[in-house]
């Protein structure tokens with residue numbers, strides 16, 4: 137039968153009429169930029185995350201740059217960031233003028249820890265970007281206990297929780313991406329910054345709007361980076377379903393575990409206290425080529441997202457040359473994302489299991 141790597145369209149089928157009505161409403165309003173839909177989504181998304189403020193921006197990459205600048209990061213500062221992440225987590229530091237300083241990860245959670253961050257701190261460290269990779273939740277409080285503010289890169293972790301709190305309400309500020317394949321996706325590019333700090337929120341609002349309050353007077357060099365009304369309206373229809381989708385992702389992870397996948401390959405471990413809404417379900421194997429071959433033969437979706445870690449990408453040579461990150465290198469070599477979605481079914485999990493079992497010469 138085959139199983140797709142992800143499925144973000146099936147959950148939207150039931151919402152089609154509501155989505156069309158929301159789009160119609162925006163067309164009828166003739167307000168397209170920074171209007172009532174964006175304000176309402178910002179209030180609803182902040183409340184969902186348990187943060188005091190949300191600021192809609194054009195995408196998750198801009199969200200990081202703008203949040204860092206709103207936190208006071210600039211030229212002469214260092215920002216600690218993992219290398220095992222999507223390229224944008226690091227790329228977004230560079231326009232602030234600060235220097236990315238790479239840190240390692242925990243090989244079981246794929247996230248940074250207080251120890252891996254501590255090893256990378258410098259006298260110039262102004263902030264740490266804790267990436268909640270694959271929907272896991274990095275230990276933000278432990279990292280902030282080192283005395284540096286944390287920006288959560290929560291692009292992959294909408295709906296994930298740590299203890300009683302949600303990703304997006306754990307650090308000094310957090311950033312989200314609403315790229316269509318993320319846990320909460322719009323129909324184009326979109327992003328947001330959440331924070332409890334009114335000053336950070338206010339600075340982010342100004343930065344996304346050319347460094348201005350009114351496009352008449354300008355207080356700093358900013359960006360043209362807004363979430364638009366259409367995307368906000370689309371996100372407002374979906375947000376009430378995010379918890380149900382997040383639970384579907386947790387359930388899919390449980391099904392893999394209960395079916396015995398952990399006896400065949402390495403499974404991702406939830407970080408301490410975290411309840412991940414798995415954005416991607418990433419397993420590991422020392423002979424990952426064989427795993428890829430077995431999945432491919434069975435028509436099962438898979439992808440190695442970060443085979444070359446960011447610090448070894450060409451444009452990063454200035455900051456990445458000579459950096460040694462053993463857990464990152466191992467994860468880069470061995471990881472493989474297998475099917476995950478809010479609607480992954482038992483039968484699909486069994487199909488994946490059967491394909492993986494062939495590399496161990498076992499029948500399931």
Ligand SMILES: *Cc1c(COP(=O)(O)O)cnc(C)c1O
Nearest residue numbers: 195196197222224225291313315
């Ligand atoms: C997707 C993603 C981003 C960037 O988001 P865009 O909306 O695509 O700009 C940043 N960090 C991580 C970890 C991501 O997965």
